[in-house]
Structures are given as structure tokens and as C-alpha cells.
Amino acid sequence: MSRRKLALRVNGRDHEVWVTPSDTVLDVLHDDLGLADVRYGCGEGVCGTCTVLLDGSPVNGCLLLAVQAEGHDITTLRGLMSSDGGMHPLQKCFLRHGAAQCGFCTPGMMLTALDLVRAGGRPSREEIRYALVGNLCRCTGYTKILDAVEEYAALDGPDDIQGGAGR
Template identity: 55%
Template sequence: MNIQLTVNGTRHDLDVEARRTLADALRDDLGLTGTHLGCEHGVCGACTVLIDGGPVRACLMLAVQADGSSITTVEGMAGDDGSLHPLQEAFSTHHGLQCGFCTPGMLMSALDLLHREERPCRARIREELSGNICRCTGYAGIVDAVEAAAAEMAVETGPA
């Protein structure tokens, strides 16, 4: 099937099998390997991407279901000049990653949260990220990172 996806601002025309997952299309057809495959059952959250602004488990969605959609992957977070997004910087600064396997999904889920809520409390951050499994960090550094990024992003955008 022929589909069109806009991924990280670039339009792509793909010919995919009807049964191909979005995760496989992103990783194998477009070379965007930041979308990780963990459980392939939608439980771990490692494959989370933003589709038309909302979080989706790319392992559970067929590529044909995303036809015509705008998709943001972890590769799309960086600035045009390659600079890291404040959330990515905060994950590094606050030790919100260790092995890095869950990091792309955590970043996408956290980015979605920060698009919806300017300054979420720690409990809210934990709640929003509860669908993403991390086996290394104990989550404290991740929550610290999201909280710090929210504060920095609020300062950058200024008062509404």
C-alpha cells in the first residue's frame, strides 16, 4: 500500500505491506532507529512517538493507519542546528538515563506532557510516565529532568 507520512517535518512516500507496523516503517524504511522496540506489545513504552501531537505506541499501530499523519520521533526533538531540546539536555544533566533504551519513549511521553501542561508537579510527571518502563534509573532522575525542563521551557516562553 502506498502511504504518505510527514516525519519530523519531512514528507515521505512509502510502499508498505498492510501488516507492517509503524515502528518497523520508521526504523527499517526511514532509518529512524531512535524509536526502540522492546516488548512489541505496547507495554514498555520504548516505541512511543507523537502522531498529530499525541503519544502513540508505534509497535501497536500499523503504518497504513498513520497515512497522512504528522509524526515526531526522538530524532525530531533536536534543533535544526543539531542542538538538543531542553528536555534532552535535562535528561543528561539530571541523570535521567542510564542504558538509554527507554529514553526515546520517555522523552516523547514527557514532551507530550509538557506540551499540555506548562509546570506539572512531580506526582503528575510520575503519573504521565507510568506507561513507560525503565529498569535502570529508578525514575528519580527522569522526574527531576522533566521538572527541570518544564521550568526552563517556561522561562524561555515567558509569561502567557
């Protein structure tokens, strides 16, 4: 299959990659750019482990072709961190509540939660639960994740995306 050069902006940094027409955003971020915070789970839009933000909105990286992402801003969990590696407030809430065990689902979970909170208002526990329905976790039983997102949503002016240093 023929390959073409693609310009992608990821976590505030520009990248040039060679892709085939069938390469997904997940393929490129994980395999070509080495971003281990974007994870391959089901590969068919069910588990949410490949979630990234596309122009600020969560998408499944396994369902989006890389060529469709050209000209858009992609943010992964690393893009939430400050340039000196400081954790985003949402990460601190997850840490405080022990909301990650193996951590496989955590990046996607956080990006989806961040989008919910950024949408405004203070989501109820049920609204958080509903927003996260496409992010599966095999470990935590979800309670601690809901606690962490609730705490983050209750912060006074929770910080937005801080980083984008292209780590």
C-alpha cells in the same frame, strides 16, 4: 501479502514507503526509514520504547498500523532537535540529571514527558510519575528521570518542538 505505497510525514519531511497492511509505524520508522531513536521493546504496547508523537500526541508505534498514520504528522525524538543538531531543552535536562543510562527507554520517555508539559500548567512530581507509567526503564530507578522532567517543566516557557528537519 500485497504491498501498497504510503506517504508518511516524519519529522517534517515527506517519505514514500511500501508497506503491507500489517506493518506498524514502528516497523516503518525503525526498519524502513532507519530511525534508531524509535525502538522495538515489547511489541505489544507495554514498555513505551516505541513512543512517537502523532499530530503531537504520544502513541505506541508498535500498536499503530502504518496505514493509519497516513496524512498525520509523526515526530520522533530526532524531530525535537534543531536543524543544526542542537539538543532540545528537555534533552539538556536529561543530560544534566544523568537521567539516561543505557538510553533505550529515553526517546519514548522524553516524548511522553514533552506531551505532559505541553498540556500546560506545572505538573507535580506525582503527575509526572503517573504520565510516565507506560514508559518502562530498567536502569535508572526513575528518580533522575523525574528530576529531569521536573526541571524542564519549571523552565520559563520551555521550548516546544524545534526541529523537524527529517534527520
